[in-house]
Amino acid sequence: MAGAGQPNDGLRSLSLSGHVGFDTLPDQLVNKSIKQGFCFNILCIGETGSGKSTLINSLFNTSFDDSVSTHFHPNVRLKAQRYELHESNVRLKLTVVSTVGFGDQINKEDSYQPIVDYIDAQFEAYLQEELKIKRSIFNYHDTRIHVCLYIISPTGHSLKTLDLLTMKSLDSKVNIIPLIGKADSISKTELQQFKRKLITELVSNGIQIYQFPTDDEVVSQINTIMNGHLPFAVVGSTEVVKIGNKMVKARQYPWGIVQVENENHCDFVKLREMLICTNMEDLIEQTHTRHYELYRRCRLQEMGFRDIDPENKPVSLQEAYEAKRRKFYLELQRREEETRQKFVQRVKEKEAVLKEAEQRIQAKFEHLMLMHQEEKLKLEKKRKALEEEIALFNMKKANAELLQTQPMVSTPISLKREKDRKKYFLYNLHKGLTAGV
């Protein structure tokens, strides 16, 4: 890590003639941090039953409550839990994120995607906060993942394809520390071989795992040694066994006791040393200055921001925002126009349908009217016919009555004839009436 402010670049060095007192500066800074507390976020990836929860419990010497999970999850999920640990005057806000159901599915193609999405989501949240106009970034609770503990199954052979794929997709986003879980199932010689094989595989696949920093004299020696011990073979345990006159964390087998904190038995102590005591600060810094910056750069470029516009002049902040805003408003207007057009279209269509229906009804109505008219005419005719009949009958009736009221001088023969004529006339009338109805 290049000494970020090489302070002597071209500046005069002054010698002090007395004690000024700014050597308390690191202490002032530390005091501030103590007040604020530290945030540390660990992501634990490993198959179900590989010992993730036990490892975390052992690392932090406490018991986080979790339940044993099943093997039947349909997809990989992430479970995040937040704890606050106190040790002397340091407050550590620890977040442990574990995978649930990793490696359990029959089809593992999408196994690593939820993990990548989660890490990106944390970066995104931080970026959004940073881009806000009114922001409160100094008391923002940092949820970005600082370290990823990847637990490899102790097969003794080589990395699984799933491991390769997952680590390849994560190595540019997070600091990966590969571990061999449940290492008490491998013998010492097998372990050395296994570790060598793993390292060669990682290197040949171009996977960048986290290297402990070796540029600071204080820790460079121990870090270099530790770098050679990667991946750490760890055993975790929350049970204590009495050995000699001490209670130690260990796993008891019929053939012996595996002590977690014994360096001859496993690398647990090395992991704890490296992770917490020596390099926690560096992990946090690498996450912020390397992984987060990379994410930010890609994301801003994706969003269309540029440092230098096509004319090769540095783009000013205002212009960038203005251009973006203008583009956005244009887009907004275009979409509004589009929606409006669609709406108008739909209205037109509906109107056409309704109009057609209206026309049909109109035609039907007219047809009915026509029929009604016809019926009316027919009835008119019939009525007229009937009226004529009635008139005729009345006339005949009048005639008959007239005949009856004439004086009776007519001869009997004519009387008979009269009677016959009347009979005949009445008969005809009757016939006519009954026929005319």
Next chain:
Amino acid sequence: MESAAVPQELPPDCGVHELFGYVGIEAVLEQMKVKTMKMGFEFNIMVVGQSGLGKSTMVNTLFKSKVSRKASQPGQEERIPKTVQLQSVTHVIEEKGVKMKLTVTDTPGFGDQINNENCWDPIIKYINEQYERYLREEILITRKRKIPDSRVHGCVYFIPPTGHWLRPLDLEFMRRLSKIVNVVPVIAKADTLTLEEREEFKQRIQRDLKAHAISVYPQEDFDEDPDDRLLNDRIREKIPFAVVGADQEHQVNGKRVLGRKTKWGIIEVENPAHCEFPMLRDLLIRSHLQDLKDITHNVHYESYRVRRLNESNRPAPSSNNGLPGRDEDGDESNL
């Protein structure tokens, strides 16, 4: 059902857990110290006051070295500049392994003209320029690992020891500047005032500052917790510090001390009974240096940034009645 891409809020806090044994978390403090010592610190201080009030001497006494060249060297003609000019000098000083890049900005010509209207403008412009520079670096896509910090962390304002009240120039200046930078007022050349006169002068100044709602460092609004408040209250009672500057050593009671030798005695700069220089030094360097930087970064710089980014946020006269939409990168989400 938890979703794999994260919840917008953090998962519920599972409470404080007891540790069954030593874990080693406190080692992170040591790591932090080592890291900061390697990186070094930056501190930018500005001194403002009329010429002849002892600004350069004061800075030299504070940092126990020839940081500024005094304007009144014998054999050098003193020229009063026609306008306020700002001169910055940067040095690297080291003490017990801690490296500090110190920048002192001097303002010759301030308050020296006949018409001093707007003599604070070049100063305000300079301070804002530093904020602008930092802002530009911060919003680049490919940013530097460590953004060079040239923002003014503290502005020491020298009040002439009249013994009466604050002059209109003092009030105007402090009022404008306390909004954008941490202002630490001091009574210069305090050896012309007796202790009682000093006390009275201070009371009057404090009343004046309160009457004009000028909040000088340490500002009351930024006290974080009751301990801080207690500590800062004690400091606030003594503001402004009555200081005397000296860069020559004399012999007093067998010891070599920094002081001013006069016919009637030697004024020891570092003697709390003589002047309040030790308090100023403690405030600026030994206890509140980091706090000065933090307030500059978290408060003053942020409000500059808000102002600046809002400058281009004029609502566009569009068909959506000037309502700002939600921009993709969320920077309007707070409008």
